[in-house]
Amino acid sequence: MTSSESAGIAPLVHTHLGEPGAGTRALTTQISSTLSGPRASTSQDAAIVCRSLRKVFRGRGKPDVVALQGLDLAVPRGVCFGLLGPNGAGKTTAVSILEGLLAPTAGDVFVLGERWGKSDAKLRQAIGVTLQETRLPDRLSARETLQLFASFYRESADADEVLQAISLADKAGARVADLSGGQRQRLVFGCAIVGKPELLFLDEPTANLDPNSRREVWGLIRRFQQGGGTVLLTTHYMEEAERLCDLVAVIDGGRIISEGTPGELAIQFGGEHVIEFALSAGAELLPADLTGLPHVTRCRSGERRDDGGYRLASTKPEATLPALIQFLQSTERVLGPISTRRATLDDVFVALTGKRLEE
Amino acid sequence: MSKGLARGPIWNLTLLRLRELWRQPGTLFWVFGFPLVLAVGLGLAFPEPGPSVVKVGLTPEVPEEAANRLRHAGLSVRRVGLSEADGELGAERLNAVVSKSARPGVDFTVRVDPRAREAELGAALVRAYLERGAERIDHLVVEKTELSLKPGTRYIDFLIPGLIGMNLMTGALWGVGWSLVDLRTRRLLQRLRASPVKPIQLLVSVALSRLLVIPLEVLLLVAFGHWVFGVKVAGSLLLLAVVVLAGSLAFSGLGVLLSGRAENNETISGLINLVTLPMLMGSGIFFATSHFPAGLRKVVAFLPLSALNDALRGIINHGAALTDLKMPLAILGVWAIATFLAGFRLFRWA
Structure with missing residues (x-):
């Protein structure tokens, strides 16, 4: 994520984070009730429920790889749910199991109230999928590709309608090979929705796309959700999760380490606001000096390699900032660059794992 | 299924494969052009041999009367110096060289290169005619008669059905096996x-897309052989279609089987080469297997390409009827069913 990019959509992020509406609060309640409620109802109410999901890849000659170690997840119907984590966290493994493409080593999975292995034909009709790195046939046209995928489903949308929806109507006759990366990704998305699914699984839907194409795909995902669909997506883009997801689960090392609305997570783990600053050369501070400042909840130093500066999480920056400046002046330290911003999921991830997501 | 066939998955997956084929000129050449190029190349490389003539060289001291006698008998005769004789024999420009014998009581010496194919024949002919001359026998002891050449016995007649068989094999193995792994x-x-x-819908559609291309391939080769080389189909075209279908199914099944677990294009290419090589050599595409040892012949007879080539040659060259083709058709049927079943069980999506 570049700084100019995040600046461009900053107002939207703020609205999203700042006003956790009644809707999202209700969803959180629903989640806690689905997790603790009686079994029969959980698998019916939620779009996806999985419990104690484990996946071990047997290493032939090499050590076994534990990809998932006890994953619990509940995705209510009608929400966009983000699985957030760095590469290798187990996101794709988890999604593959939920999509019925991979068998778990242990654990229960309910998708739309059904189980894989029992209602596969029904489930396949009801879900739409985009995988990472699927190469659509190069020599088919965009329309032919959609017609092909439409032919798999009992009930499907008209190929031309889907082309309209994914803004490829003028490329209907163009070969897949001649489409740009963004156009191809929209076509991949079109193939996922042409069967009129209730539930969409999107594995890294905007990986390797330029910012414009990424925004176009976000628009498509949002429109699908507005039409009543449920979305489960994986991403390692913070901006994507913050803009699209009603709920996110942070996954690292094969287990979920935190879950909630993006706003809640930001508040819970990052502090509501972040103050970043640096000192002029040679000056140093002890963390204890900073945690003593009013309304500071956390403090980290030297974690940003580029400026070697400090980062404070504050619940009330208008009180923290004057105190900080006063403290620095009284101890005769010279302040370098300083900025304040709202906490993001990136801050959450750093707080939870000590590493940044997009590295 | 609520949708008609035309909008159902099998037909649309078949269309996918056909479109991928049509829209790739390189593949089109290998499917349709290459067999024709092979037919022309081999047809020109192995023309029908003319009647073979034994070429005899005579050293200067051999009397003209002996030369005339050999010439009269239909041999090709010319004079050659004794010093050049060995070189001409070694290069097979001459099959035998006749000179005056130095031994008492012997008129002539016939010199041959023992490695040359025609050596014994040349020596025997020269001896026969010269000895007959010496005995002054003037009437014919043995009369020569030539068999009348039947249609379908030239090399190109043998070659065209073999090429059809080979094409059906490689086309199905690459078109089905390789395509599945590529997907x-x-x-x-x-x-x-x-x-x-x-899975069954996918496998059926891939095999179906093959079967739809095959009539074109076969017709092209049959028509080409007919017009360019005069190779006629002696038997029924309908029966030819049945045999072609059986062969294609057997090789499509083999393609499905090979593709079942192959993870990448290199593996499937290797597997296809591994399977095709013994058949390219052992199933009589370019040369008849009649010179193989009897034991080996019995084994290769059960290869699908052997059965297919037998049946194709039976129909095209000898006008075989269905009853003549029970054995090859049975062999192809067993291959088709066994490989499809095994391939279906082995098949993995990923």
Whole structure:
């Protein structure tokens, strides 16, 4: 994520984070009730429920790889749910199991109230999928590709309608090979929705796309959700999760380490606001000096390699900032660059794992 | 199924394969052009040999009367110096060289290169005619008669059905086996698996797309052989179609079987080469297997390409009827069923 990019959509992020509406609060309640409620109802109410999901890849000659170690997840119907984590966290493994493409080593999975292995034909009709790195046939046209995928489903949308929806109507006759990366990704998305699914699984839907194409795909995902669909997506883009997801689960090392609305997570783990600053050369501070400042909840130093500066999480920056400046002046330290911003999921991830997501 | 066939998955997956074929000129050449190039190349390289003439060289001291006698008997005769004789024999420009014998009581010496194919024949002919001359026998002791050449016995007649068989084999193995693995490496199989498509629908459509291309391939070779080389189909075209179908199914099944677990294009290419090589050599495409040892002949007879080539040659060259083709058709049928069943069991999406 570049700084100019995040600046461009900053107002939207703020609205999203700042006003956790009644809707999202209700969803959180629903989640806690689905997790603790009686079994029969959980698998019916939620779009996806999985419990104690484990996946071990047997290493032939090499050590076994534990990809998932006890994953619990509940995705209510009608929400966009983000699985957030760095590469290798187990996101794709988890999604593959939920999509019925991979068998778990242990654990229960309910998708739309059904189980894989029992209602596969029904489930396949009801879900739409985009995988990472699927190469659509190069020599088919965009329309032919959609017609092909439409032919798999009992009930499907008209190929031309889907082309309209994914803004490829003028490329209907163009070969897949001649489409740009963004156009191809929209076509991949079109193939996922042409069967009129209730539930969409999107594995890294905007990986390797330029910012414009990424925004176009976000628009498509949002429109699908507005039409009543449920979305489960994986991403390692913070901006994507913050803009699209009603709920996110942070996954690292094969287990979920935190879950909630993006706003809640930001508040819970990052502090509501972040103050970043640096000192002029040679000056140093002890963390204890900073945690003593009013309304500071956390403090980290030297974690940003580029400026070697400090980062404070504050619940009330208008009180923290004057105190900080006063403290620095009284101890005769010279302040370098300083900025304040709202906490993001990136801050959450750093707080939870000590590493940044997009590295 | 609520949808008609035309909008159903099998037909649309078949269309996918056909479109991928049509829209790739390189593949089109290998499917349709290459067999024709082979037919022309081999047809020109192995023309029908003319009647073979034994060429005899005579050293200067051999009397003209002996030369005339040999010439009269139909041999090609010319004079040659004794010093050049060995060189001409070694290069097979001459099959035998006759000179005056130095031994008392012997008129002539016939010199041959023992490695040359025609050596014994040349020596025997020269001896026969010269000895007959010496005995002054003037009437014919043995009369020569030539068999009348039947249609379908030239090399090109043998070659065209073999090329059809080979083409059906390679076309099906690459068109089915390699294509399936290619879909897998592009992760399209995984994507299809995430949709309601069933494995059987996919496998049937890939095989079907093959079967739809085959009539064109075969017709092209048959028509080409007919017009360019005068190779006629002696038997029924309908029966030819049945044999072609049986052969294609057997090799499509083999393609499905080979593709079942191959993870990448290199593996499937290797597997296809491994399977085709013994048949290219052992199933009589370019040369008859009649010179193989009897034991080996019995084994290769059960290879699908052997059965297919037998049946194709039976129909095209000898006008065989269905009853003549029970054995090859049975062999092809067993291959088709066994490989499809095994391939279906072995098949993995990813």
